Amino acid sequence: MDLLRSMDPSDLQTLMECEPTEVLGRIVELNRTERYRNGLNALLLAGMVIEMKATMEGRYQAISDRKEASGPLRPLVLPLRQDR
Numbered sequence: 631m632d633l634l635r636s637m638d639p640s641d642l643q644t645l646m647e648c649e650p651t652e653v654l655g656r657i658v659e660l661n662r663t664e665r666y667r668n669g670l671n672a673l674l675l676a677g678m679v680i681e682m683k684a685t686m687e688g689r690y691q692a693i694s695d696r697k698e699a700s701g702p703l704r705p706l707v708l709p710l711r712q713d714r
Contacts, residue, residue: 633675638665645679653679 634642641660648656654676661670 633671634678642679646683650680650683
């Protein structure tokens with residue numbers, strides 16, 4: 631949440647008005663400005679903004695509230711590499 635508080639309110643408003651597919655690009659643009667000097671964690675901020683937008687629009691559903699649509703999770707098992 632500190633990341634959101636470090637944002638200029640007008641910049642955060644701009645991000646909230648973007649389409650979800652545009653958020654990361656806008657953050658990269660903002661990150662290049664003198665104000666932020668590449669100090670923003672673009673991926674984390676994009677996820678936070680998209681999640682906030684979805685929550686405000688009523689589209690977000692917490693993981694704990696979701697039904698298991700695809701069944702239980704299974705561990706990923708990769709074959710061992712055999713050197714020849």
